[in-house]
Amino acid sequence: xxxxxxxxxxxxxxxxxxxxxxxxxxxxxxxxxxxxxxxxxxxxxxxxxxxxxxxxxxxxxxxxxxxxxxxxxxxxxxxxxxxxxxxxxxxxxxxxxxxxxxxxxxxxxxxxxxxxxxxxxx
Numbered sequence: 001x002x003x004x005x006x007x008x009x010x011x012x013x014x015x016x017x018x019x020x021x022x023x024x025x026x027x028x029x030x031x032x033x034x035x036x037x038x039x040x041x042x043x044x045x046x047x048x049x050x051x052x053x054x055x056x057x058x059x060x061x062x063x064x065x066x067x068x069x070x071x072x073x074x075x076x077x078x079x080x081x082x083x084x085x086x087x088x089x090x091x092x093x094x095x096x097x098x099x100x101x102x103x104x105x106x107x108x109x110x111x112x113x114x115x116x117x118x119x120x121x122x
Contacts, residue, residue, distance in 0.1 A: 041108035045101040052097035059090035 066083035073079050 045104040048101035055094035062087035
């Protein structure tokens with residue numbers, strides 16, 4: 001009887017925990033295209049920086065693949081050319097993400113400056 005009570009207690013605790021988790025509201029998604037200085041520009045810039053890093057890693061992986069393909073199929077292989085093209089594409093995407101991150105950091109710094117230096121009215 002005691003084991004049965006313990007099982008029901010565990011079930012009750014778990015169901016209450018899951019119910020409580022269901023009541024927690026997730027934060028609103030970031031509007032990555034927002035130029036509004038009041039939105040969290042640092043968080044948006046951080047997102048773009050992480051994306052740039054991910055694209056860089058993919059480009060590095062494709063560079064290594066191209067080298068392996070070159071050894072297997074020769075330097076003029078379509079496999080090598082395809083891997084090199086994808087590597088260039090991911091590098092371009094990484095640069096674009098870094099540009100967007102810098103743009104949002106610039107918006108954030110301008111907003112900080114406007115908060116620090118407010119014109120005084122006579």
